[in-house]
Amino acid sequence: xxxxxxIIHVIVSLIIIGMVLLQAGKGADIGSAFxxxxxxxxxxxxxxxxxxxxxxxxxxxxxxVTSFSLAVLAxxxxxxxxxxxAPAVPAxxxxxxxxx
Numbered sequence: 001x002x003x004x005x006x007i008i009h010v011i012v013s014l015i016i017i018g019m020v021l022l023q024a025g026k027g028a029d030i031g032s033a034f035x036x037x038x039x040x041x042x043x044x045x046x047x048x049x050x051x052x053x054x055x056x057x058x059x060x061x062x063x064x065v066t067s068f069s070l071a072v073l074a075x076x077x078x079x080x081x082x083x084x085x086a087p088a089v090p091a092x093x094x095x096x097x098x099x100x
Contacts, residue, residue: 005069
C-alpha cells in the first residue's frame with residue numbers, strides 16, 4: 001500500500017509541475033503596475049477560471065491527499081533504515097598498568 005501511494009505521489013508531482021509550467025503567470029503584466037494602462041489586470045479579479053486552472057486545482061488536491069496519506073503511513077511504520085549496530089570498540093588499546 002505504501003509503495004503504491006509513493007508511485008501515485010511521484011506521478012502526481014510530475015503532473016503538477018507540468019501543469020504549473022504550462023500556465024501563464026499573473027506577473028506577466030507586472031510592468032503595468034508602475035504606470036501602465038492595464039494595472040487592473042495585475043491586481044484586479046482573476047476572471048473566469050480556465051480548464052487548465054481547474055485541472056491544476058484537482059491535481060494539487062490529489063498531491064495534498066497523497067502527501068497526507070504518506071505522512072500518516074510513515075508514522076505508523078515501525079521499521080528503520082538504519083541497521084542496529086554494536087557499541088563501537090576503541091581502536092587504540094588502553095595502556096597496560098605500570099609494574100613497580
